[in-house]
Amino acid sequence: xxxxxxxxxxxxxxxxxxxxxxxxxxxxxxxxxxxxxxxxxxxxxxxx
Numbered sequence: 789x790x791x792x793x794x795x796x797x798x799x800x801x802x803x804x805x806x807x808x809x810x811x812x813x814x815x816x817x818x819x820x821x822x823x824x825x826x827x828x829x830x831x832x833x834x835x836x
Contacts, residue, residue, distance in 0.1 A: 792800070819827050 817827075817830060
């Protein structure tokens with residue numbers, strides 16, 4: 789940690805966030821314009 793500057797710490801954090809953003813982008817469905825019942829049906833269908 790002593791060798792890593794504050795900018796280096798932020799850069800490391802940013803690099804580590806990229807895979808998480810891709811996972812969320814690909815796996816979390818879009819819910820804009822959908823009713824709560826439609827969203828619930830989507831999640832219940834994928835559990836079975």
